[in-house]
Amino acid sequence: MIELIEVTKRYGDVVAVHGISFQVDRGEIIGLVGPNGAGKTTTMKMITGYLAPTSGKLVVDGKDVLSDPIHAQARIGYLPENNPLYPEMVVQDYLSFMGKMRGLRGSQLAVRLRTAAAACDLRSVIQRPIRQLSKGFRQRVGIAQAIIHDPDILILDEPTSGLDPNQIVEIRDLIQELGRNKTVILSTHILSEVEETCSRAIMIVAGRLAVDEKIETLSGGQRTRLALSKTTDGVLKKLEGLDEVVKVEASNDKREFWIESKNNADLAPTLFALAVEQGWQVAELARERRSLENVFREASRAAGGEKS
Amino acid sequence: MSRICVLAAKEFKSFFSSWVAYFFILVFVMASLWFFFFHAEFFGRGRAEIRGLFEWLPLTLAILVPGLTMRQWAREREMGSIELLLTLPASTSELVLGKFFGCLALVFVALLFTLGIPITASSLGDLDWGPVVGGYCAALLLGSAYIAIGLLVSSWFTDQFVALITGWMICVFMAAISHESVLFWATDISKTLADTLGFVGFWSRFDSIERGVLDFRDVAYYLSVTGLFLYLNTCRLRLQRWA
Numbered sequence: 001m002i003e004l005i006e007v008t009k010r011y012g013d014v015v016a017v018h019g020i021s022f023q024v025d026r027g028e029i030i031g032l033v034g035p036n037g038a039g040k041t042t043t044m045k046m047i048t049g050y051l052a053p054t055s056g057k058l059v060v061d062g063k064d065v066l067s068d069p070i071h072a073q074a075r076i077g078y079l080p081e082n083n084p085l086y087p088e089m090v091v092q093d094y095l096s097f098m099g100k101m102r103g104l105r106g107s108q109l110a111v112r113l114r115t116a117a118a119a120c121d122l123r124s125v126i127q128r129p130i131r132q133l134s135k136g137f138r139q140r141v142g143i144a145q146a147i148i149h150d151p152d153i154l155i156l157d158e159p160t161s162g163l164d165p166n167q168i169v170e171i172r173d174l175i176q177e178l179g180r181n182k183t184v185i186l187s188t189h190i191l192s193e194v195e196e197t198c199s200r201a202i203m204i205v206a207g208r209l210a211v212d213e214k215i216e217t218l219s220g221g222q223r224t225r226l227a228l229s230k231t232t233d234g235v236l237k238k239l240e241g242l243d244e245v246v247k248v249e250a251s252n253d254k255r256e257f258w259i260e261s262k263n264n265a266d267l268a269p270t271l272f273a274l275a276v277e278q279g280w281q282v283a284e285l286a287r288e289r290r291s292l293e294n295v296f297r298e299a300s301r302a303a304g305g306e307k308s
Numbered sequence: 309m310s311r312i313c314v315l316a317a318k319e320f321k322s323f324f325s326s327w328v329a330y331f332f333i334l335v336f337v338m339a340s341l342w343f344f345f346f347h348a349e350f351f352g353r354g355r356a357e358i359r360g361l362f363e364w365l366p367l368t369l370a371i372l373v374p375g376l377t378m379r380q381w382a383r384e385r386e387m388g389s390i391e392l393l394l395t396l397p398a399s400t401s402e403l404v405l406g407k408f409f410g411c412l413a414l415v416f417v418a419l420l421f422t423l424g425i426p427i428t429a430s431s432l433g434d435l436d437w438g439p440v441v442g443g444y445c446a447a448l449l450l451g452s453a454y455i456a457i458g459l460l461v462s463s464w465f466t467d468q469f470v471a472l473i474t475g476w477m478i479c480v481f482m483a484a485i486s487h488e489s490v491l492f493w494a495t496d497i498s499k500t501l502a503d504t505l506g507f508v509g510f511w512s513r514f515d516s517i518e519r520g521v522l523d524f525r526d527v528a529y530y531l532s533v534t535g536l537f538l539y540l541n542t543c544r545l546r547l548q549r550w551a
Contacts, residue, residue, distance in 0.1 A: 048395040050391050050394055050395050050548075050549065051549055051551065052549040052550055070397045070398075073395050073396060073397040074397040076395070078391075078392065078395050080388055080391040080392060080395075081388070082388055084387045084388035084389035084392060085389070086322070086389065088322060088326065089322070089325070093321075097318050098392075098396075100310075100311075100314040101311055101314055101315065101396050101398060102396065102397065103310075103311075103397070105310075145392075
């Protein structure tokens with residue numbers, strides 16, 4: 001659906017994007033992450049045809065974006081950074097304007113407008129001027145505008161920035177819903193958002209591709225955490241003696257243990273049985289995912305970035 | 309074609325969602341009335357003609373039109389909505405023409421509001437409608453040229469007021485260089501200078517059209533200036549991709 005081949009973008013002497021290549025298939029939800037100024041927004045602007053790459057090639061739906069931007073732009077719904085809107089316009093007029101600019105007319109436009117407004121839960125504010133809306137509603141107007149023509153591809157630049165936690169959850173659910181039959185690329189600073197919403201994470205650090213992994217693979221390294229209510233001797237030995245166990249880490253006070261198993265097998269039943277047998281006082285027994293945050297911190301450190 | 313109309317309609321409407329449209333029409337009509345009744349002393353001359361109505365139009369429009377065009381591209385840039393416009397499946401010329409016709413529609417409406425003047429004049433005496441029709445055509449052509457200049461200026465700036473001031477300077481300059489008094493002074497220096505100013509400037513051409521002499525060359529001149537600036541505007545937008 002979308003393919004970037006060795007794409008580079010230079011602003012004067014500054015290289016914003018440095019030879020990035022990746023491919024996005026139909027139905028994927030890509031989370032684009034990275035430090036501020038890493039090149040996420042520039043990458044998105046190039047996919048939408050707003051910016052031309054200095055070198056390299058971008059292909060959207062089989063056609064080169066540079067030589068045929070209209071082909072790509074007809075298939076893409078785009079929410080730019082900071083969600084620009086016309087504050088003086090009424091929501092309905094704005095959506096209808098964007099729909100008409102995308103070639104929708106008459107009953108088709110009416111149906112699409114109703115669908116988009118319903119999907120973004122805008123029906124209650126449809127007759128209000130945009131300037132009167134809260135930030136959460138404005139964000140929905142921005143997304144509604146992006147889906148008005150039912151595009152195959154959605155490019156959303158920081159769709160949840162500046163929203164409160166409730167609004168973030170709402171927008172995230174909406175994106176997940178839309179992602180069922182669309183290809184989505186979204187950028188964000190919130191790593192948990194990528195974990196929950198996306199099927200794949202792409203990290204850009206200092207204009208270079210640092211991580212490109214499926215979320216399952218990234219958070220695949222699960223481990224089990226065992227916490228005891230008091231320090232007990234010989235626990236480490238017993239744990240290491242178990243068949244399925246690959247590696248055990250213990251906390252300094254010997255009350256917490258992190259156990260990795262072969263093939264990510266679920267150790268909880270075995271551990272529980274062992275604890276009962278040994279008479280350990282278990283405070284907590286839980287499966288933990290390897291946090292994305294650590295993965296990204298390592299990646300950005302390796303690539304020379306400061307923070308993620 | 310349809311996208312041009314959609315964008316033009318949106319721009320035209322948005323003039324009315326702020327004071328811009330009302331201010332433009334009000335000032336334009338007031339200025340026309342003043343020039344017609346007081347400056348040109350319509351009643352004092354005792355003849356049913358509307359010469360005074362258009363006499364100062366090149367200056368009035370040069371001052372008013374940049375007020376319409378200043379925000380067109382500058383505001384889109386300032387707010388970032390230019391990114392949405394330029395990523396629509398529309399060509400840059402469709403976008404530029406949409407903006408252009410949106411502004412021209414407002415100038416047209418403002419001109420309609422002054423129709424009361426020739427109608428009054430014709431009720432008082434035998435009005436020759438030839439120069440009236442010529443005058444209105446000339447006003448639209450002149451307005452087109454100013455709009456095209458103003459739009460290009462607006463596309464260069466992010467600050468609307470810088471766009472306004474620059475628009476004023478260019479439009480007033482283009483008009484003033486061929487005003488009678490300037491031409492009179494230029495003739496003293498050299499004939500070539502006066503001829504050049506008369507050719508390039510907007511005022512002298514406007515005078516001749518307004519007199520009812522619709523010369524093909526004058527019409528072609530206004531249209532080519534408009535076309536040239538609109539074309540430069542599309543180049544400016546295409547350049548944006550290579551920022």
